[in-house]
Amino acid sequence: MFLEVKDIHKSYGEKDNRIEVLKGISLSIDKGEFCVLLGPSGSGKSTLLNILGGIDEADSGTIEILGKQMTMLKEKELTQYRRNHLGYVFQMYNLIPNLTVRENIEVGAYLSKKPLDIDHLLVLLGLEEHQDKLPRQLSGGQQQRTSIGRAIIKNPDILLCDEPTGALDYKTSKEILKLIEDINREYGNTIIMVTHNAAIKEMADVVVRLRDGMIRDIVRNVEKKKAEDLEW
Amino acid sequence: MVRQKNPLRHRVIREIFGDLGKYATIFIMMVAMIGLASGYLIAVDSMQKGYAEGFSLYNIEDGNFTVANKLTDDQIDEIEKSGNTIYPIFFKDVEMEDHHTLRMMVERKNVNQIILDEGKMPTRMNEVAIDRNFADNNQLKIGDHLSSNQYDYEIVGLVSFSDYSAMFSSNKDSMFDAILFSVAVVSEESYEAEKAKEIYRYAWQYESKAKDEAEEKKWADEFVSTVRKNSELEEYVPQYLNQAIFFAGDDLQSDSSMIHLFLYIMLLIMAFVTSLTTADTIVKEAGVIGTLRASGYTKWELFIHYLSPLLLVIFVACIVGNLLGYTYLKDVMRNLYYNSYSFPNYPTLINMEAFLETTIAPVIIMIVVSVIVLMRKLSISPLQFLRHDLSRKKNHFAMKLAHSISFFFRYRLRVIFQNIPHYFMLFIGLLLANILLLFGLSLPYTIDHYEETIAEDLLATKQYILSIPANINLEAESMEEKMALMEFMQGIETETEGAEKFTLYQLKTHNAVKEENVLVYGVQEESEYIDQKIPYGKIYVSTACANKFRAEVGNEIELKEQYEDKVYTFKIDGIYPYNSSVAIFMNQEYANEVFDLGEEYFSAYFSDEEIKDIDEQYIASEIDAESLTKVTRQLNVSFGGFMRALRIATFVIFFTMMYLLTKIIIEKNSQSISMVKILGYTTQDIQKLYLRATSIVTIVEMLICLPIANSVNRWMIEDYMSARMTGYLPYHAPSNLFVRMFLTGMIAYIVVAILEMVKIYRIPKTDALKNVE
Incomplete structure (x- = not known):
């Protein structure tokens, strides 16, 4: 198995204010699979994504990626893990305001020994004409494309997407989802996407539904819908 | 594969221009600090070195003496038997129109050389070369004319006198006068033609250099007795007492401490600004940092990235600051002194110490402060950055505020x-x-x-400090000497009403940061001028002395003789309210005994009336x-x-x-x-x-x-x-x-x-x- 998560617990706060946000999460994902973590607000999906991304720590439980225990890694090793294996896409893009589109994507390329071809990627992202613009000159969709470009250019093993369409309109959201789908198909990265949009589950290989810090069910889609066919 | 350069480098210049207010502030402060401090230190250091080198370069005298009549060849031979060489440095004080006094002399070749800064030395009648500073202060230039009561002079050169860096017309003056008094060179022809009284002053030089002031004092005393025996001596001034030579050098020295103080405060401010702006950058960039860290950027890469704009600004500020310091500001600072003192144009010296103090030290401090702040700030987790939660404290409690307070x-x-x-x-x-x-x-x-x-x-409207004329020998042996001494003793008595004798003695501080002169007032027990009865054996210090040395009643104060190692320890019995000088007060009888001066000894008068019946030659100075x-x-x-x-x-x-x-x-x-x-x-x-x-x-x-x-x-x-x-x-x-x-x-x-x-x-x-x- 490519990614194996076992009995992850996580809580915040202390004593009386302690809230357990993950209550024993276990799941496994194969290489190249498109996994959607679905759930309402407060279900723990973003926390799980952050733990998988090595930017938050689990209280207990194990995460094994490519046979390596991630929960045992020290801070420096975690940085290397993120550097070598992960790409991150955030809801609000988090682009660097004083770098151009191309330079923002280069920020990701720099981290990889074998980055993808940036010109090809710019075409794929539909940003070829905007590559010399600063983020503030772009629409929300274009900014999110840039953010995806930054994450994907290093050709990561896993692409983590935290509500990537959360701030976008319907049409743009579908364009972004199609882009993620294309990337998954073209580069074969494992994609884990957090969303509360139930419609998106239909384009995933695996759907993990969370509620109140626990897995409600894990569904493997026999047939996936194309992003462009999704409706909500 | 060639490793790609860090793309974040594109941001460095944009970051600077994107937050111009912040970086411009740092830049201006750095340039101001480096420019002003280095300009000052370079100027002062160049002047100090030039001034110090001037002693040998221009063959400055070891002392001078003035005699009533020009020495004959025999007298000169007798005096030079002491091993010392003497040179005539005669002059005439010529009253000029506009009430200036110009001390005119011919060019000197062997001693106290005159430095030509501009133009030429006078060679003909009615030509004069004047002091550069005097020219500046009176807006005079080459080609202008000056008139004495007798002649009209054309200014042909601007000069600096190696023995007149500060314009003291007399060594008895307490302050120089660079406005109304100056020195000038004229041709031999003009000098002869001027009718003003010629003063026969000779410079002397020892065979070798004295190892310290005490030895110099000993040599000077020995030499003056030789001169006294062979001439009608009016005045003698060993080099170490010559204010015209030393005043400017001492001033340069003391002012340096001010600029260092300014520099230290600026350093503190810069360190503080740096820490603040660096922390601010991290706060503003939290989202970017979180993203980059989540993407796999190491702390080190981000550390270098966030240090770079500051380093670049500091680097450019250092260059600009030093350039300004070595060019424009150096001249500004130099002119602060050139307006008061007559220094020749000293070459600007590269000053490594100034560079170290004004550039290297601030840069190191700023980098160290930035490194500490960055290291500390960047140590939190990527998630905290993404959440803009940069506080290290885990618990946040809102302080309760009464609802009755307006919103x-x-x-x-x-x-x-x-x-x-x-x-x-x-x-x-x-x-x-x-x-x-x-x-x-x-x-x-x-x-x-x-x-x-x-x-x-x-203490009194006037204090008259008496001097023993050079021709008086207190241990008179010959009849002639005894007569002169008697005449002196009578000459220093006054009939002036209210005049009160006291003993004034000068000591130095012992083991102090800076050696300081302390005046000892030996006053009469029932003095009219000191509002404090000081019994025999009791010591009062002036408020200035108490404040300066943080001395209190009951403390002991250690003072030593000017040119000897003898140390006196006095226990303070009281503080006398007197701020004008660092002084101690004691009973006159006690002072005369402590300093072995003799029972009847006195060396000064307090008087509220002007004393007119004491010959001027017996008065060293008047304190008013x-x-x-x-x-x-x-x-x-x-x-x-x-x-x-x-x-x-x-x-x-x-x-x-x-x-x-x-x-x-x-x-x-x-x-x-x-x-x-x-x-x-x-x-x-x-x-x-x-x-x-x-x-x-x-x-x-x-x-x-x-x-x-x-x-x-x-x-x-x-x-x-x-x-x-x-x-x-x-x-x-x-x-x-x-x-x-x-x-x-x-x-x-x-x-x-x-x-x-x-x-x-x-x-x-x-x-x-x-x-x-």
């Missing part, structure tokens, strides 16, 4: 609580800026007040309000330019500090400001919430800063400066000065507030839409 007031209190660390730093910044500003403002007041105090505080205040007037001239420069520099610092800190607070809250804008708050409402909170804090902090700055300045002037200068300068800052300072601060703040109002107005509403979990 706006509560909101402002919340803004203040939220920004306590920033307001604390604002306080430190204001304090440092206030200290510097007060220093620049209060020193002239201190000097003026000192002048007034001296006038009010005189005018002579004492000459020093303060010259202090005003010497420090005047420096203080003006310091006031301007500190105002710039004051303003930039306020701007920087207020800017940080507004920027830190830009998201909240944007959010309340969305909610429908007007710009005026927002100003009431954010800017007024800062205004209240600024006013309160300014008010707290003033008394602290006052105490620090008192310490700096009374302890630091006084320890490094001769005499004691009691600190004085009148209350209206603080009102002025406060208003200055407020004016600076109003300008800053207006700039920030514009900034608030420009904060886009979209800022609030940024993702902050």
